[in-house]
Amino acid sequence: MGSEIWSKHEETVLSFWDVIIKYFDSIEVSGFKLYQDGMPAEGEVGQRIVDEVVKSGSKNYEVIANLIHRGAILVKTEDVDLVKEEHNMLLRITRAKTVVNKFMGLIRYKLAKDNLLNKRDEFIAERIEETLNEGETGVIFIGAYHNIKQRLPKDFQIREIKDINKVREYHKLLPFYHKHRKRIEYLSGYLISEIK
Numbered sequence: 001m002g003s004e005i006w007s008k009h010e011e012t013v014l015s016f017w018d019v020i021i022k023y024f025d026s027i028e029v030s031g032f033k034l035y036q037d038g039m040p041a042e043g044e045v046g047q048r049i050v051d052e053v054v055k056s057g058s059k060n061y062e063v064i065a066n067l068i069h070r071g072a073i074l075v076k077t078e079d080v081d082l083v084k085e086e087h088n089m090l091l092r093i094t095r096a097k098t099v100v101n102k103f104m105g106l107i108r109y110k111l112a113k114d115n116l117l118n119k120r121d122e123f124i125a126e127r128i129e130e131t132l133n134e135g136e137t138g139v140i141f142i143g144a145y146h147n148i149k150q151r152l153p154k155d156f157q158i159r160e161i162k163d164i165n166k167v168r169e170y171h172k173l174l175p176f177y178h179k180h181r182k183r184i185e186y187l188s189g190y191l192i193s194e195i196k
Helices: 003-025 043-055 059-069 080-095 099-131 164-176 181-191
Strands: 033-036 073-075 138-141
Touching (some): 003 059, 033 099, 080 099
Parallel strands (some): 033 138
16 A cells, blocks of 8 residues: 555544544443443453553554443453454464465355354454443444344344444455545544544
8 A cells, every 4th residue: 555545644643533532432331231342341351451451552452441441341242262263363474484375265265254254253242241231331333244143132222333334345445445445534533534
């Protein structure tokens, strides 16, 4: 993509998280239940994970830490084995010594990822249904390619604070910035716009 486009993307991502922070700063979150993509624990262990990831510079986990500090409750969201399975597949790709091994690891991952994502989504939806009681509010921070909403009970009131389809479109078009510059700039503007 080039350093200029990558720099714009990084700016969009940081501004996106600033908008998320501003939104949650404007509401009372005490008692909210927090569901975080990739979170395999809760309680003290979950808090240690949050603290470590915040130290690594994650704006997402900064938001989580702030919400916990303000009285929100972190909930184990993911099956540890499924998270490890995906993590190990990605590690095999990045640690492969040869191009052939990287390519083979990538093919294995591409063949397995949809099935793995579906299993993770089923587990996450079950966790939300099990732990979110009537009258409670839950907040889920989830990657754009997950599909949780359709798996939740129909009586759940759901509000997406950013349209998942626009987030997905931004991700999809970004590698082709020069061809889709105007659309990407529109989507970037949407991603960093104030949440109402």
